[in-house]
Amino acid sequence: MRIGIHTVLFILLTPISLTSWSWEFEGELFGQARYFPDKPLHKAQRSQSQSVALELSAYHKISDAISLEFIPFYRHDFQDDERSHGDIRKAYALWSSPRLEIGAGINKVFWGVTEAIHLVDIINQTDAIEAPDQEEKLGQAMLSLSFPLTSGLFDIYVLPRFRERNFAGDDGRLRSSLVVDTNNPLYENKDKDHHIDWAVRLKQSLASGELALSYFQGTSRDPNFVTSMGISDPVLRPYYPQIKQLGLETQYIKDEWLWKLEAIYRKGQPNLQFKAEDYCSVTGGFEYNIYSIFDTTQDLGIILEGIYDQRRDDALTFNEEDIVLGTRWSLNNLHSTEVLGLWIQDADTSAHNFVLELSTEFGNSIALTIEALIFSEQPGNNSPDRFSADSIGHQLRRDDYLQIEVGYYF
Amino acid sequence: MKKNKSLMVQYFFAVSLLSIALMVEGETEPQNNQQKGRAIFEEIDRRDLGFKDFSSQQEMVLRNKSGQESRRLIENTVLEGDADSKTDGDKTLIVFREPKRIRGTALITHAHSQRDDDQWLYLPALGRVKRISGASKAGSFVGSEFSYEDLAPQEVDDYSYEYIGDEYYSEQDCFKVIRVPKDEDSGYTRQIVWIDKAEYRIQQIEFYDRKHTFIKKLTVSGYQLYLDQYWRPGQLSMVNQQDGKSTDMIATNYVFRQGLTDADFSENSLRRVR
Structure with a gap:
């Protein structure tokens, strides 16, 4: 007898699903190739990489109130072992009633309103080796309680298991000068990745906008780094401090304009010089959409956002004081072709990066995405003896790349 | 005496x-044709009162002028607004099924007659609920010849009317009414609507864009009666008069009165949508 995944799931779930046996299965298969035109900074790095990824999804509704969802993901990278990785994006049971929703398992939660940088979003760890845009997230174990309000929502999250951020390995592109030793992370708290983090969020919809306040306490998703001696070369060991973070999200809508603002106040995270520094960070701007441009059915969306991190040169990110201009051009043709452009300009140096993405569909099940990322305009900081936020981007100056991805959806 | x-x-x-x-x-x-035009649409509205909620599956076939085709599959659910409310209309939930890349993407619209509609979009890949601007009326719906406003729930107060005569359309005796959108964000300056006198069903609409050009023609067919009172179309065909593109929308699996409530059309409910 051949024992497949269906059989295993059947055995596991038979006791609760005898009466209504109906799982929905879906999947996505991706082939991805990246080409790096510039000569690499580190000798193990190659000028190209290929990888394949698979994401499966199983969904089952036990009753009107209870549902189960399971989404495993795996990527195999033929060049960088560190980029070959698997993750349970979701393994989640949800019980919902009009006054209360209870969720348990691994899930993904998004907070925020802005487009370029997601400051307030903190529940899930970033899957940093999937894509440099920080949009991909690792599944997070949680127990969540949601209380729907008249036109709002109050959420409580208990987050029992911390996920470390992943990083490119020695032979991977898009990495720091020193390799990050993901096998030897450091934690402020003695419970390490078993520390129980928690968060609450209150969200209220208003007549022409919305407002959300959130609080998080626990292990920071953003690591600091400590240089240490590895087997042969110095390495960076990630250090995860305990933090407290207050978050604000607000949005105001007027005609085609969406005005957005996110702000955080964080305590407990050392700055880039590893000094204690409580800080505020703000991002905000607008999104404006023009429909039926040039008398066609094409749409054009424009975003303009600013980012300000109070730590400035000592911020943990090179998006510490930036202006972002983005456009989304939807051709609204038979292939749902879209072109996305994003220009991120540092406010006090000439550093900038640029993203151009074209996506199009072929029939029902196939999609093609072509993406170009330009990091080369990262001159670094003016005082080379001091590692600053601008130096972070400088490490990626040879990592411009062109990526082609074909997705098959089934 | x-x-x-x-x-x-x-x-x-x-x-x-x-x-x-x-x-x-x-x-x-x-006494006058404005009142008569409006009365016809009030009658359409009155005949549709009390459906409570319904859902249907809609297959869209998009064609360009050289005959190439592309398919979209959506599920559409409508919750009837409070008939006494002067400001709030129907609520709709649209869930995309195909193309598969966007499956699970969902859009909730709360229609309002005095201000812009409220719209939320759910992006399943990011787990993100994104507020979008309700002024997007004139934009194309997923690349089709239908704009958002063509598919949005219609309120009598959204237009001003003028009855312009009777005409036979598809062997049915019809009223012919001009309606003018009050909203400046509308993509149209006027629409000519044919309504059959027997059952007060919209049979055909000619759309005139902001430049007063005859831009699109909608024909509605395959009406079926549900719950002995509510007529729903089997097919809507929109043909662009300028560039020859067209979209057929074939509606099936109408289900009425599933007992849905406001909670099923709330921003919060988007995260549970399948």
Whole structure:
């Protein structure tokens, strides 16, 4: 007898699903190739990489109130072992009633309103080796309680298991000068990745906008780094401090304009010089959409956002004081072709990066995405003896790349 | 005196009857064409009262002028608005099924007659609920010849009307009414609508864009009666008169009165949508 995944799931779930046996299965298969035109900074790095990824999804509704969802993901990278990785994006049971929703398992939660940088979003760890845009997230174990309000929502999250951020390995592109030793992370708290983090969020919809306040306490998703001696070369060991973070999200809508603002106040995270520094960070701007441009059915969306991190040169990110201009051009043709452009300009140096993405569909099940990322305009900081936020981007100056991805959806 | 009184009574009765007759006349046959046009749409609205909620599956076939085709599959659910509310209309939930890349993407619209609609979009890949600008009326719906406003729930107060005559359309005796959108964000300056007199169903609409150009023609067919009261179309065909592109929308699997509530159309519910 051949024992497949269906059989295993059947055995596991038979006791609760005898009466209504109906799982929905879906999947996505991706082939991805990246080409790096510039000569690499580190000798193990190659000028190209290929990888394949698979994401499966199983969904089952036990009753009107209870549902189960399971989404495993795996990527195999033929060049960088560190980029070959698997993750349970979701393994989640949800019980919902009009006054209360209870969720348990691994899930993904998004907070925020802005487009370029997601400051307030903190529940899930970033899957940093999937894509440099920080949009991909690792599944997070949680127990969540949601209380729907008249036109709002109050959420409580208990987050029992911390996920470390992943990083490119020695032979991977898009990495720091020193390799990050993901096998030897450091934690402020003695419970390490078993520390129980928690968060609450209150969200209220208003007549022409919305407002959300959130609080998080626990292990920071953003690591600091400590240089240490590895087997042969110095390495960076990630250090995860305990933090407290207050978050604000607000949005105001007027005609085609969406005005957005996110702000955080964080305590407990050392700055880039590893000094204690409580800080505020703000991002905000607008999104404006023009429909039926040039008398066609094409749409054009424009975003303009600013980012300000109070730590400035000592911020943990090179998006510490930036202006972002983005456009989304939807051709609204038979292939749902879209072109996305994003220009991120540092406010006090000439550093900038640029993203151009074209996506199009072929029939029902196939999609093609072509993406170009330009990091080369990262001159670094003016005082080379001091590692600053601008130096972070400088490490990626040879990592411009062109990526082609074909997705098959089934 | 007695005779006079009797005359008076007769006269009084006659006047009363006349005024009643005039009142009845006033209700069924308005004095001017604006009122008559509006009355026709009030009647359409009245006949559709009380459906509570319904859902249907819609297959869209998009064609360009060289005949290439592309398919979209969506599920559409509508919750009837409170009939007494002057400001809030129907609520709709649209879930995309195909193309598969966007499956699970969902859009909730709360229609309002005095201000822009509220819209939320759910992006399943990011787990993100994104507020979008309700002024997007004139934009194309997933690349089709239908714009958001063509598919949005219609409120009588969204337009001003003028009845312009009777005409046979598809062997049915129809009213012909011009309606002018009040909202400046609308992509249209006017629409000419054919409504059959027998059942008050929209049979055809000609759309005129902001430049007063005849831009699109919608024909509606395959009407079926549900719950002995509610007519729903089987097919809507929109043909662009300028560039030859067209979209057929084939609607199936109508289900009425599933007992849905406001909670099923809330921003919070988007995260549970399948």
